[in-house]
Amino acid sequence: MTSNTAEQHGLSRSGLYRAARKGRFERIARGIYLPADAAAADWDWIEAASRRPAATICLTSALSHHDLIDAIPAALDIAIPRGSRIPTGNPSIAWHSFSQSTFYLGRDEIPIPGTDLTIGLYSPERSIADVFRLRGEVGYELARDALKEWLRRGGKPAHLVQFATTLPRAKTPILTALDALA
Known part of the structure; x- marks a missing residue:
């Protein structure tokens, strides 16, 4: 719950703050509160989903979620659509701006355990294509290792190349890596 949505839960903004001081709610980030008896949840996911409804887990975090890397x-x-204001605050969230024209490619919504919120998550193919096109930022080794693991699990190169064709700067490095691994 945020201080702006407190009224939907029958609390005024000041009532929410009083309840937090009494221990009925726990502040997980600036303006974001959870009931003290709420189930365990990933606070960073909750904060990202609360700050930006289009928030989507991407790059290293998405690869880790799909168990394609050990890191x-x-x-x-x-990821948020380019042109959206990047929230300030929590340094444990790295915000990335992705093109609006390709933002929703390979994106699914998943529930955040312990809450009624959802957050976006890129598919394994989209995540691999993204780390190849942003390999200067995240590292070529990460992209190569994720691709190897994805192929080992039975990933279809044609499906990956289809994603790579729709994303800028992804097709050539993926084709080169697939050729080297073949």
């Missing part, structure tokens, strides 16, 4: 992301990678 533990230093921050939660979240």
